[in-house]
Amino acid sequence: MAASNNTEKEEEAILSLANKLRWDLGVDLHDIVIESIYEDATRIARKTVEIKGEQRGYYLDKSIDKIVTSRLLGFPIMFLVLAVVFWITIAGANYPSRLLSGLFLDTIHPFLKGFAANIGMPHWLTGVLVDGAYISVAWVVSVMLPPMAIFFPLFTLLEDLGYLPRVAFNMDSLFRKAGAHGKQALTLSMGFGCNAAGVIATRIIDSPRERLVAIITNNFSLCNGRWPTQILIATLFIGSAASPHWAGILSAGAVVGIAVLGIFFSLVVSWGLSKSILKGEASAFSLELPPYRPPRILKTLYTSLIDRSVFVLWRAIIFAAPAGVVIWLLANIQVSGSSLAEHFIHWANPFALLFGLNGVILLAYIIAIPANEIVIPTILMLTVVSTGIIGMGEGAGVLFQSGSLADIKDILQAGGWTLMTAVNLMLFSLLHNPCSTTIYTIYKETNSLKWTLVSTFLPVAIGLTVCFFVTQLWRLFML
Amino acid sequence: MNNQSNCENCSFHHKENLVRLGVAMNKADYVVAVAGNPNTGKSTVFNNLTGLRQHTGNWPGKTVTRAEGGFSYGGKFYKLVDLPGTYSLLSTSSEEEVARNFILFGKPDVTVIVADATRLERNLNLVLQILEITDRAVLCLNLMDEAKRNNINIDVRSLSKELGIPVIATNARQKTGMSELITTIEEIATGRFICRPHRIKSRSAKLNGAITILSEKLAQFFPGLPNLNWVALRLLEGDQRIIEAVETRELEKLGAELSTN
């Protein structure tokens, strides 16, 4: 014991000696230390490095930079590049998506059902596994995989090229005014692909306060899982409000409007957070603009598929399967004559109508927390179940989105949908809780229950508030 | 330190700490850390050495999680650990701590420092900081083609002399210089090449005085610790991890192990 006491004192003596020396050395010790390292570095570099003639690569970079960061062209180029990325993603994903859903839903699903019947699986088990879990996973995969497999490699190419730091450079002043970090522009753009990936990308922000701001507001980037919902509803309700000639442009405009509104909310909420619970001034922003380097396309395709798409997809599948089970059970468990789903819809309807939504939509959003992709099929299935339309859908608890656009619109209108419902759904789709993958990622990244809850419920609160005022104003002026 | 040179097959790394740092240590004969500034092609060098395809981002601080891989050479298996790209090891950000702790407590057998030949002076800041901690390092001077394109000439031999460690000129994208790099890693790992790393010379007399006083005290308590001055300096900067290492006597182990090796 005596010996260990002695050594204890010895350790304390070392630390206390260090403290005393530190008081002697004064406040700017760190400066002195770094300066001495650089002094040696400069001396060595002078002895060993020789520069003669012009720096060709440097001048090329500089002339590219002059264009992409210019006052006149900087922002238009940026919007053009992002628009092209989104266009390629949405247009390019369409075909493989249909192919996959055809394969999973129209070919494999009947086969599985037949197989289950052959081995004499009980009805409820087939329902839970094949109609519930399998369809939900198949749905998420076919809707989610193609856009991700296109978006992320494109984004990674921009990153490898060195363009993304320039985006942050151009956008910084906007984010500075909101009390946020310039690199939030990138995590926000990444969020357009997938919020979970966007949240992970906030690691590039080194100030903890600004990183939290970026994490909480990432959900306001309309992710790939929500684009299809927006496009469908805009086409059905908003496009059709205009003459056929203008329908396409109007509905596209509405979707873009929602995305821009998302950016707006991102900035406003960032500002609000930096003025309240995440109080503080914008920290130093120092960003290296790396030299442009030609990307290696094949390698990028491979690595971004592995790094991002597969990772995100895997998480989604893990969360989507149980959701499918829940959906099937809710639609099939009967209590006093009607299913659990119907009970909830009936009970939630008056409340939901205040916000211009309905019970079906609320239930769909609760069930679809695991993956936003299944919102529309869930709404369709629940509407059919609750209104008792005959000859539509695949049966209680089975997600579907087959049939023509007109069929879908008929179903929704039978469920009481108006233009106002559509607008509110689009708003709520933008402003609601993140999907469970994102929530889980936020928890992993922040390691804090508090901030996870804030990032989950803040958007819902904002969404309900916005929908409430839109609805009531609409009713005040339109009726 | 001299006994190192006689021992061709001894490894230098601290196995217990490496396992604690999350490195799977089965089968590894030697442990090699890959460090460097962001945007130097560090990950490309790492991928070339290991044959992996870890994503390389043209973006500062991209490698947040640590990648691992390995290669076999001369009948030995070398475990490679890709450390986060940082500008410094002194600013206490999380990546810097990861990199710093790995080099100090894991004691890799070799640290490969990847530097951008087109901005050597900037990169030397990190190089010199690493050489304060470990004396088993090789500088991989990458992007030599870009330097040539920009008419930058680097006297590799005198750079090596100044730094006291081998310097290998490479173009990781074209995979040139890689076999030379591997041979050098082997020479350092097996102790056939002894580095005499550069130590910072430009410190003020006052600071040097304080460092001397403290490192003398440290030397009494932690005999055999190789980087006494550096540890002393870290204590003077109030580095929490090093303070803890003093309190828990972790440093004692690092020193003791070396003197028995």
Add this chain to the structure above:
Amino acid sequence: MSNMINPAWALLIGVATLIFIGFIFWPNIGLISILLRSRHNTHREQVEDALKFLFDCEYKNIFCGLQSIASNLDISEEKAARLLGHLTSMGLIAVHGDTFSLTDSGRSYALQVIRLHRIWEKYLADVTGAGHLEWHEAADQKEHRLSIEEADRLAAQIGNPVFDPHGDPIPSSTGEIPEHTGQPLSALKVGDTGRIVHVEDEPKVIYAQLMALGLYPGTQLHVIESADGKIKFIANNEECLLTSHFASAVTVVLIPHEIQVNYALLSSLKLGEKAEIKGISPSCRGQQRRRLMDLGIIPGTLVTAELKSASGDPVAYRILGANIAIRKKQADHIFVNRVIAGQ
């Protein structure tokens, strides 16, 4: 839809709900933050404040009687007398006639409170980016609520500081503190060059004025005139004139080398202009300062203003072969000397 309430009423209720929520949760002026603020233990605060004040007097060798204690704590002399009686009975102070001195346990208690105060100030200054006028006030609240363990954790997180942002030494966790050093600025002679080690943060009027002049610990100054109770000096590249009353609130240590004047700010460089870095203002601190230095912002380094972002701010500077984007706000903290082309 017909059974729903009138939209006008709904809107009214909606707005009222929002206002109500705002009233309760609004930061700083909302009900919750007011309640939280009024919840502190006033007695404990007075005890700790009194000990702190007595320690300060002892440390600076100033006489400290009942009157000064009362005025410092902003309470009546009668109350102050009762408080001191209480401190005596707790064994924290000893009374000799009309002077008071701290007992050993009183001193270590005071040092502990001071440690918490200064660590919190350092934390606010380095990490949160809170303004310099907020540090002291916030720390005055926090010092009574922070536990010792919390303070130690916080200290560890910010690199175990030994000086607070005013340049005062932070007592160690074992209660050690160095001897008082330095001299008041008012005592400097013409031609002296010094570095500020402490700026007294009370009274507030004087402190605010000194801060407005950019007189932070670490700032170097050079005295050029001293007469008639006034002192004129150059600091931060500007001429300042202070009365000796103000100047005595600034403590400096003399330094040998002379500081050079007429530095420009990095932010003032036009595109294409080249300059040599002279230093970073001490008001840029903590992680921010370290980042800038890591990127090569070191006295002697050459920089060129290279690119303006599409929105005008930040600007990218070429430093040691790399383009580094820096916001104007940080560039305002960096001193440079223009290099004329062709040199």
